[in-house]
Amino acid sequence: MSAEIQQLVSVLQEQIRLTQQQHKEEMEQQREIHMRQIDILERQLKKSHSTVHRPDQKFQPFDSTSELWRDYWSRFQTFTEANSLPEEKLALVFLTNQSSDVFKLIDNYASQLTPPTSANKLSMNQIQEFMSQHFDPKRFVVRERFRFWSEIKRKPGETPHELAARVRQMATTCDFPSIKDPLDEAMRSCFLCAINNEAVLKAAFKTKEEDLTFQNVVQIATEVEEAAKTAKAQVYAKPDNVPVHKITSKSRLSTPKPHSKQALSTSTDHKPCASCGKKDHPRDKCRHRDAECHFCKKKGHIEAACRSKQTKKVRCITSVNTVRSQDIPQLQIQISQNGKQHSYLVDTGARMNFISLARWKAIGKPPIQPTTEEYRSASGHNIPILGTTCVESSLLTGEDKEVLKKQLEFTVTKLNLNLIGLQTLLDCDISILDSLICETAQNTSVCTVSDHTSLQKACQQLTQEFPDLWKNELGCLKDFQLEVKFKSDAKPVFCKPRTVPFALLDDLSLAYNKGIDRGLWKRVQFNDYGTPVVPVRKSPSASHPQGSIRVCGDYSVTVNPQLETHRHPLPLPEDLMHRLGGGYYFSKIDLADAYNQIPLGPESQKTTCSQHAQRSALAKTPTLRYQFCTRIFPGDHGTAH
Secondary structure (H helix, E strand, O other): OHHHHHHHHHHHHHHHHHHHHHHHHHHHHHHHHHHHHHHHHHHHHHHHHHOOOOOOOOOOOOOOOOOOHHHHHHHHHHHHHHOOOOHHHHHHHHHHOOOHHHHHHHHHHHHOOOOOOOHHHOOHHHHHHHHHHHHOOOOOHHHHHHHHHHHOOOOOOOOHHHHHHHHHHHHOOOOHHHOOOHHHHHHHHHHHHHHOOHHHHHHHHOOOHHHOOHHHHHHHHHHHHHHHHHHHHHHHOOOOOOOOOOOOHHHHHHOOOOOOHHHHHHOOOOOOOOOOOOOOOOHHHOOOOOOEOOOOOOEOOOHHHOHHHHHOEEEEOOOHHHOOOOOOOEEEEEEEEOOEEEEEEEOOOOOOEEEEHHHHHHOOOOOOEOOOEEEEOOOOOEOOEEEEEEEEEEEEOOOOOEEEEEEEEEEEEOOOOOEEOHHHHHHOOEEOHHHHHHOOOOEEEOEEOOOOHHHHHHHHHHHHHOHHHHOOOOOOOOOOOEOOOEOOOOOOOEOOOOOOOHHHHHHHHHHHHHHHHOOOEEEOOOOOOEEEEEEEEOOOOOOOOOOOEEEEEOHHHOOHHHEOOOOOOOOOHHHHHHHHOOOOOOOOOOOOOOHHHOOEOHHHHHHOOEEEEEEOOOOOOOOEEEEEEEEOOOOOOOOOO
């Protein structure tokens, strides 16, 4: 019996052991399943965190004309932290929110790297470094600190808090925390503010801040000022071989002593200085004693005291027709002198008539009178002349008929220069325009004003060929509408109409009605934009004795501040004259109401609405009502165009 019980116990123990082992294996399997699930959840969680969440609002692109790069970068960092953007996606988010110009600039920078890459492959650190170098170059710390100590002054009406804000703003560029030697920095700044020498400041500002100590600044200032003194002494020093004139006994006796009564009596009564012409100082103390005259090119005086200029009168002439060209016709006039026919060039740039020495001999050598006048060409060179002479001359027509006989004055020159000047053209009523229109030959002959039938025929033919150009109405530019480009954050601005004097109300209403009849404006009842009208009375004319009203809009308070900035360099006068060089025909067109010939687009018309005051014709007492009109065309100055 005991053996059976013992066998049963052993069987139960074995079953318990097997059950425990099976349970342990199941626990291990459950643990492995749980670990795999946790691993899957962790990977999914990391993947969800790596996904860029789009912010609720886009970040505005960088505009270098309205914001500094440092301020924009600080705002962008705040934007990324507020939206929990991961580090690896910052570059793509930055590029996505930039304008096409900035993106192209960064892409060009990426293509120039070694090896070349694209903008999408750049890191945020590379983009930030490039933008800082391009839009926020390193400032000269010494210069900024000089401005900080020398330029900050309290403005009129500025509060202490406003002054403190400006001080904090200027201190941000001075890098004061990097100062290692405060005493040396204080002495250096004080020395630069007190030196008052532009050359020293320029030399100091070019030196790196770490190499510019107080001793170095003193050394730079000493070297610069010593160099300036040496150069000035070399330029204004008198040569060693200056001739010394002997003083005779007569001049010695007549020369007063410095402290004598004669010297004191004449010290304030000098003769005109031969170097500058003034009487307040003697010539030996004149600062123009060694100057060079721009007129006679001699040293010892200036042009204002030049005796050669006082005895000669300079007349500048422009000999346009002396230039030989196959494309430019030569305007000539036939003149009979001493029974012989000669051709003279017509030059409207020369006032006087010129004749060469060879032709003067050919017409019989008439008497030459001396002259003190001097003539120069358009290039500034002197024209050698022998004098003036008067010659009996007869103007000839195309049929060699004498139409006018007159005594003409010619200036005889050694050059091969035979031309008729402007004064003779005016005195003899010679027409040049008729010849330019009707003749195309190489040598064109001019005619008198009385023979102008060809010019009339040419004008009539022109008016018949283009009849639409001579209509009494305002033209319009075809196939084009001007659309005014606004900034992205532009908002409508409505200003109340300004007070108009009662003396101008009637004329202003007539001007508005005239513009509406001509199609320049149209009436509207409601509009978001409202620009005040500025009436300007024009100068009196024959048709308007009191002067008509010019209707202008003051768009500087409504539209202009919200427009996109257009930057275009204006050409210099020298560039324009260079382009006109070599031309032969020049014309000037005065376009009346030119701005009113360019139509505005539909959206731009809504932004140019203006309002003006009108008298009420129904009330017994003069009251005012306001009428709103929008422009169909840009109009006069002050408009958005």
